[in-house]
Amino acid sequence: MLARNISRAGQSLLKSRLPTTSFPISNVCKISSFSIQNSIRYASTKVKVPDMAESITEGTLASFNKEVGDFINQDELLATIETDKIDVEVNAPVSGTIKTLLVEPDSTVEVGQEIAEIEEGGEAPAKEESKEEKPKEDKSKEDKSKEEPKEEKKPEQPKEEKKPEPKKEEPSKPKKEDKPKPKKEETKKESSSSPSFTNFSRNEERVKMNRMRLRIAERLKESQNTAASLTTFNEVDMSNLMDMRKLYKDEFLEKTGIKLGFMGAFSKAACLAAKDIPAVNASIENNDTLVFRDYTDISIAVATPKGLVTPIVRNAESRSILGIEEEIAALGKKARDGKLTLEDMTGGTFTISNGGVFGSLYGTPIINMPQTAVLGLHGVKQRPVTVNGQIVSRPMMYLALTYDHRVLDGREAVTFLKTIKELIEDPRKMLLLE
Known part of the structure; x- marks a missing residue:
């Protein structure tokens, strides 16, 4: 359609500005239409921490339920925020694809702070599943075709068995491997040399207290x-x-x-x-x-x-x-x-x-x-x-x-x-x- 709308004067200008090599006008039209389609971007929406209560102004972002690139429906759970009293759920205001996650889990967030960006539009993952099933069949066919040549290469293996002889000429490698072994023993001794009162485990675990x-x-x-x-x-x-x-x-x-x-x-x-x-x-x-x-x-x-x-x-x-x-x-x-x-x-x-x-x-x-x-x-x-x-x-x-x-x-x-x-x-x- 774009090619029909271009005037003759426009074509002459394009020809004058193009290189001397032959380059059809139809190709230019295809490039322009491709760039126009790629330049279309969906509107993005920032997800903010909702108002929780007069006495609560901040909380800890416990986890995200989605990752970057995932599709999320409107009102679907996006994140959970822990407060002093309850857990607050943050739902998606629109349907779309998650573009960025602006906050890391276990970090403190305040009311009104932006925690994620959703690009509106896109398709739900249910439609993508049908597309993913086809390549799986192709992969199975490819695997079968790959298995056949492997069986044909089996008679060539005896030729490769002649090559282990030069590997025997490398005595330095096993010697180098023997050197780190005493180092490992030394580390074991260091741990055993630390004060020990029993033969049982005395490991410690530190967990951060929730809000x-x-x-x-x-x-x-x-x-x-x-x-x-x-x-x-x-x-x-x-x-x-x-x-x-x-x-x-x-x-x-x-x-x-x-x-x-x-x-x-x-x-x-x-x-x-x-x-x-x-x-x-x-x-x-x-x-x-x-x-x-x-x-x-x-x-x-x-x-x-x-x-x-x-x-x-x-x-x-x-x-x-x-x-x-x-x-x-x-x-x-x-x-x-x-x-x-x-x-x-x-x-x-x-x-x-x-x-x-x-x-x-x-x-x-x-x-x-x-x-x-x-x-x-x-x-x-x-x-x-x-x-x-x-x-x-x-x-x-x-x-x-x-x-x-x-x-x-x-x-x-x-x-x-x-x-x-x-x-x-x-x-x-x-x-x-x-």
Whole structure:
């Protein structure tokens, strides 16, 4: 088409500027059309770190899910960023081919920073698979054709067997090989000469702490340095609560698909006890102001592969025991799947940590700042106790309440824990106090 549009005057100019050698105008047109096609480039889009939360401005780029040259669909996962609380997923804003990755894994990135560039357009890899299948067949044919001449060259091998004679004339090579051997022995001796106390492995491995682990360490140390922590203990007879659980767990499982545990009952007992001791649910603000609340947002400690997280059951005081259990089960699943959001963990007025599920018998939990108290639950064990003058075996659990003595007095803390004990030992009371 370009050749038809070129005028005669243009052709004469081209002829005058071209070398004396014959060069057809049609070839010039082909070159120009080829350069025009190659000059077309797709628009590129920069991928930036998304806004995460007001309190989070940076994170660590954990990994890229794609490499340079890979095709990525719109909204497909491109990278994962670790923050102090959760993992943030970065999805592709457009479909196209990844042109460059601007950041290396394990590096710190800030909100709004460019981490990759995507060239829009291109084809999905599904279309390329059909193209790649054809050369595989050709390669198989080529391999067969290559195998045939190799078989024909076999009779020529005896001619090559005459050549090992000059190789025997090189005695210097084995001598040189003998020299490095003592060096290797020397290195072994050096390692063995280092102080060794056992015949077992004493290797060490150093792994960089992820952001969540670092943040947990900072907050725990901040809690120890800030709060006037004190722990009070009690023990609770779990007989009645366990009997109630046996009666209704199958019915609850059929209706909701969730196993009935102990966390719902303890959460409800803590909410009712906090009505009598409101300071348990309070916090210090600006070092000189106490904030009292008429609601209870309970942080439930959940263990994940990356560390301990505390999703929140909001308005637990307004929920039933079964309603709290349903919410705890939903939050626990989100935590294990890595789907927790910042909203799931922001806030919290009181924390319950159940170390008993891991076999803990006794322990002192650390306050989750800026909260005032944390309740620690432990394992249920059959122990001999005295009931009405008789020594009997009962399922017993130790309770631990760590509290900030700046907010909560000892009398109030002991009363709070004693109220929880009474409500758990007779769960029917919780229906009367709602």
